[in-house]
Amino acid sequence: MKRPRIIIVLGSTAPGGRLATLASVAEAAAVEAGAEVTRCDLSQRSIPVMCTEDAEQPTLPAVAELRREAAEADGFILLTPEYHGNMSGALKNWFDFLYLELAGKFAGLIATTGGGGGDMSISSVKNSFNWCHGFTLPFHAVGKPDDFDGDTLVSEKVRDRVQRIGHDVVRYAPVIRASFDAAKAAGPECTSGVAGTHAGDP
Numbered sequence: 001m002k003r004p005r006i007i008i009v010l011g012s013t014a015p016g017g018r019l020a021t022l023a024s025v026a027e028a029a030a031v032e033a034g035a036e037v038t039r040c041d042l043s044q045r046s047i048p049v050m051c052t053e054d055a056e057q058p059t060l061p062a063v064a065e066l067r068r069e070a071a072e073a074d075g076f077i078l079l080t081p082e083y084h085g086n087m088s089g090a091l092k093n094w095f096d097f098l099y100l101e102l103a104g105k106f107a108g109l110i111a112t113t114g115g116g117g118g119d120m121s122i123s124s125v126k127n128s129f130n131w132c133h134g135f136t137l138p139f140h141a142v143g144k145p146d147d148f149d150g151d152t153l154v155s156e157k158v159r160d161r162v163q164r165i166g167h168d169v170v171r172y173a174p175v176i177r178a179s180f181d182a183a184k185a186a187g188p189e190c191t192s193g194v195a196g197t198h199a200g201d202p
Contacts, residue, residue: 011091029166050096070101075173082121104180118142
């Protein structure tokens with residue numbers, strides 16, 4: 001049986017830190033659940049700020065690789081720090097280069113926050129993924145300063161939530177993708193639902 005392909009996106013330009021700690025917990029859980037996991041660490045990618053007027057951007061190797069990865073993935077675990085009640089600019093820029101690659105896919109969401117509840121950043125990520133016709137897990141995890149000792153996660157409650165997200169993304173992503181692809185292949189009729197609006201898309 002083919003293993004689900006899951007991409008973990010670290011939505012920060014700062015390497016390491018608490019976000020990377022949570023990503024490692026999620027990755028271990030996804031691997032345990034049977035997934036083939038790839039990391040997309042935006043602090044290590046040379047991705048320009050998206051500009052629709054720049055015709056050369058789609059041909060850049062970093063952009064082409066980002067789109068190829070997303071197109072081949074069955075699901076995603078998206079992580080972002082919360083900045084001013086929103087997702088990071090790095091993660092929003094990742095979204096700006098994608099659309100069809102996320103349609104019919106499934107994602108679990110994780111955030112870190114310096115003091116807030118994290119709900120605003122989670123909501124903004126959900127909105128962006130949903131606007132790309134993707135589906136999100138109705139359950140998320142947020143790591144707050146008190147949940148860490150330095151960059152070490154000490155909260156078992158947060159660890160438990162992140163692990164559940166890892167397992168659920170692997171569980172549901174291939175099912176949702178297969179259902180969406182089947183409906184898309186059925187044609188543009190309204191009986192195909194939202195997937196029918198993508199009939200004929202690559």
